Amino acid sequence: MTILATEALTKRYPRVTALDRLTVEVGAGVTGLVGANGAGKSTLIKILLGLVPASEGSARVLGLDPATQGQEIRRSVGYMPEHDCLPPDQSATEFIVHMARMSGLPRIAARERAADTLRHVGLQEERYRPIGGYSTGMKQRVKLAQALVHDPKVIFLDEPTNGLDPQGRDEMLRLVHRIGTEFGISVLVCSHLLGELERICDHVIVIDAGQLLRSSAIGELTQASQVISVEVEEGLEKLAARLTETGETVVVEGRSLTVQVRADETYDLLRDAVVDLDLNLVRLEQRHARIEDVFR
Ligand SMILES: Nc1ncnc2c1ncn2[C@@H]1O[C@H](COP(=O)(O)OP(=O)(O)OP(=O)(O)O)[C@@H](O)[C@H]1O
Known part of the structure; x- marks a missing residue:
């Protein structure tokens, strides 16, 4: 199922082209949108929500056109903006109830829905205190709650882990993953x-300077980044030469040899080479390089 698609989408500001003929398609599940600061992630989200007009090209979100149907799109899509946008003198409960009312829920239903949503994002007793006194992690949870309170089909999360410490980051990532799996809401999540x-997405889209660098299922990225590290008692150079002859990509790193996993047969070729050359194997380890390495 296609959640959203763009076709040659372009956004020009007077001094910079934020999106440059971007063509992508996003399906159901959790999709990551990755790019350095300034790559165009926030601009893309704002165009998809109908908040900012594109200069050229077209887009569809849940079959709707952001250029003319922004309001319908925002009814079905939750949005967690990157920057702080919360009223400091209101409590999380007051704010989320207000947002639920704004989405059209009657008073009692809005209260119930707000309480459920705040519980899901992990805000407990503190939800009755003014937001101004919250930690960054708590504020991020309130922003997430307001994106969820109108029961959207899809949510766009702009840098939800910004400003969080490692533990807060882990908790937020787990929460985003739960939203995509247990709640069945499709997620587009931005990060630099x-x-x-890698930990939470089914699919990753990488953009740079407003252009598409790559759009891949997470499995393809991690497969491409798998390596085997081998150590033998003696004869490392012989092993490297043999594997190179058979078409493998190998690098000698000190006392070990790193072999790029090209396909399943890489394992067989490695085993056969060790046996043929009569080498004593000391260590054989499969390493799962992080997906950053794929783009180095
Ligand atoms: N309203 C605007 N007016 C002029 N230039 C803008 C405007 N909004 C964004 N830009 C520029 O467009 C480019 C892309 O910005 P955008 O905010 O989409 O990037 P991003 O990938 O979301 O990065 P970040 O995470 O830092 O926000 C940047 O060069 C930015 O300076």
Whole structure:
């Protein structure tokens, strides 16, 4: 199922082209949108929500056109913006109830829905205190709650782990993953950290300077980044030469040899080479390189 698609989508600001003929398609599940600061992630999200007009090209979100149907899109899509946008003098409960009312829920239903949503994002007693006194992690949870309170089909999360310490980051990533799996809501999550998204996404889209670098299922990225590290008692150079002859990509690193996993047969070729050359194997280890390495 296609959640959203863009076709040659372009956004020009007076001094910079934020999106440059971007064509992508996003399916159901959790999709990561990765790019350095300024790559165009926030601009893409704002165009998809109908908040900012594109200069050229087209887009569809849940079959709707952001250029003319922004309001319908925002009814079905939750949005967690990157920057702080919360009223400091209101409690999380007051704010989320207000947002639920704004989405059209009657008073009692809005209260119930707000309480459920705040519980899901992990805000407990503190939800009755003014937001101004919250930690960054708590504020991020409130922003997430307001994106979820109107029961969207899809949510767009712009850098949800920004400003969080490692533990807060882990908790937020787990929460995003739960939203995508247990709640069945499709997620488009932005980050400038590719390694973060590896843990929670089914699919990753990488953009740079507004252009598409890559769009792949997570399995393809991690397969491409698998290596085997081998140590033998003697004859490392002989082993390297033999594997190179058979078409493998190998690098000698000190006392061990790193072999790129090209396909399943790489394992067989390695085993056969060790046996043929009569080498004593000391260590054979499969390493799973992080997906950042794929783009180095
Ligand atoms: N309203 C605007 N007016 C002019 N230039 C803008 C505007 N909004 C964004 N830009 C520029 O467009 C480019 C892309 O910005 P965008 O915010 O989409 O990037 P990003 O990938 O979300 O990065 P970040 O995570 O830092 O926000 C940047 O060069 C930015 O300076």
